[in-house]
Amino acid sequence: MKITAITARTFRHSTNTVRDSDGHGHPGPVSQTTSAILSIETDEGLSGHIVTRTADVSEALLDRFVRPNLIGQDPLCTEALWYKVYKWQRLGAGLLTDRVLAAVDLALWDLKGKAAGMPVWKLLGGARPKILAYGSTMCGDDLENGLATPEDYARFADWLVNTRGYKAVKLHGWMPPVPGAPDVRKDYRACAAVRETLGPEVPLMLDPHHFYTRTEVLWLADKLAELDFAWMEEPMEEASMSSFKWLTAKTKLNILGPETMTGKHWTRAEWVRHEACDIVRAGVWDMGGITPAMKCANMAESFHMSCEMHGTGAANLSVALAIHNTSYYERGLLHPFIDYDEPKAYQNRIDDEMDAEGYVHGREDPGLGQDLNWDYIEGNLV
Numbered sequence: 001m002k003i004t005a006i007t008a009r010t011f012r013h014s015t016n017t018v019r020d021s022d023g024h025g026h027p028g029p030v031s032q033t034t035s036a037i038l039s040i041e042t043d044e045g046l047s048g049h050i051v052t053r054t055a056d057v058s059e060a061l062l063d064r065f066v067r068p069n070l071i072g073q074d075p076l077c078t079e080a081l082w083y084k085v086y087k088w089q090r091l092g093a094g095l096l097t098d099r100v101l102a103a104v105d106l107a108l109w110d111l112k113g114k115a116a117g118m119p120v121w122k123l124l125g126g127a128r129p130k131i132l133a134y135g136s137t138m139c140g141d142d143l144e145n146g147l148a149t150p151e152d153y154a155r156f157a158d159w160l161v162n163t164r165g166y167k168a169v170k171l172h173g174w175m176p177p178v179p180g181a182p183d184v185r186k187d188y189r190a191c192a193a194v195r196e197t198l199g200p201e202v203p204l205m206l207d208p209h210h211f212y213t214r215t216e217v218l219w220l221a222d223k224l225a226e227l228d229f230a231w232m233e234e235p236m237e238e239a240s241m242s243s244f245k246w247l248t249a250k251t252k253l254n255i256l257g258p259e260t261m262t263g264k265h266w267t268r269a270e271w272v273r274h275e276a277c278d279i280v281r282a283g284v285w286d287m288g289g290i291t292p293a294m295k296c297a298n299m300a301e302s303f304h305m306s307c308e309m310h311g312t313g314a315a316n317l318s319v320a321l322a323i324h325n326t327s328y329y330e331r332g333l334l335h336p337f338i339d340y341d342e343p344k345a346y347q348n349r350i351d352d353e354m355d356a357e358g359y360v361h362g363r364e365d366p367g368l369g370q371d372l373n374w375d376y377i378e379g380n381l382v
Contacts (some may be wrong), residue, residue, distance in 0.1 A: 001115065003070050005041040008057035010034050010382040013345045016338060021177050024139045027146065027337040034382060035346070037372075040107045042075055048111025048367065050315070051346065052103040065096045066104055075111050082108075082291040098262065098288040105289025106315045106368065113367040120315075120369070121362045124294060124322035130359040131320050133352070134205070135166040136312075136332030140174030140181065140190070146336060150186070150193035156336050157194040161202055167358040168203035168230070168328055169194065175209050182209035184216040188223050195227045203230045205256075210234050214243055221251040230327075231256040231279055231308075244276040254278040259310050264288050265295040272303055282319070283310030290315055297323040314351040314368040321362045329360050346376050 013035060018028030036054040041047040069084040082105055089096045113120040137156065140147045147153060153171060160166045171190060174181035187208050194204060206229060208220065217235040224232055231254040236243050238261035248255045256279040261267050264287045271277045280300040282293045293309070297319065300307040306325050309316045312332060320329045331352055334340050343350050348371040352360045363369035 001042050001044045004043050008036045008038045010036045011377050011380045038107050048107040050106040056099045056103050101288035102285050109290050110367040121318040121321035127324045130361040131329045133331035133360050134168035134328045135160040136170045136330045138333040138335040139172045150190040153190040154193040154197040165356045165358045170205040173208040206232045208235045221253040225253040234259045241276050264292040268296045280307045284315040293319050301325045314370050
């Protein structure tokens, strides 16, 4: 089998999420946006697909970095193909991002699963057929009855656990440009309100403002340890690994990372080597795909460390189901004003349907398990 074509098609769809000036998502009025579907096709009629941002699969990127390395190659050799594309990053002038690399890798794994007649989570190892999800909130906002106050967080967390069925909750704190943010004490008050509402048994986590100072973070970490939080992630700029090493040594709270720092599994290995985290963070879109995410998980397991997946979607779910050393699947981002369980127009069903017990199950469909509405996509091409 050989790769014969690599195409990216842009299509229109509606969204009820808006981005603030710092890039954080919040509920907003329904508007039109675009996404792209990357397709890798073969001479045997099989193809792999992934939905991504349009900028990640522009024609210029595909022509320069992807097609010359993949056309004519065996798509089942995902390790070889990942390296062929990845090595162009060094002289790619910053254009070949990890998100571009991830989109290519995910489409290849979707194709590989279809060629094998297996779901990717089984193809990767199939450690478990289902996994508990934690409800991951959106960032704080200033919307009435949204996530504007500690009491709003407590009320929403109560609904997530006692109505929707989540067994764990992660809060994202208030971040600029929300008025008054960042405020380390307000973040703490939200965490305390949620703990008081849910009681001592529900695991809780926090993802606060990404650029707090050392002194702010140490104060917050120690207060969260008193609340018996499971972990805190990315409270400072991750390029300063020494700051995380300092923090991890000084607090009893588990520190998770790195989340968005570049360097893929190599960076994660350095954090483990230098004891800059207690729990390793991996995500397919942060690291350049399933291929490096699995390397990271295996590395962490070698040190008896958990590897928690960052972000939602079929590919992150596939990795979480494939490995032993992860606690939860991150489901979100969630908000009182948004129905996460409603499929988008280009989906027949969402990638991560959750049952009443809080579990997300692996699908038996070959590939990543996406259920795309091809009629909609074809009918709304740009």
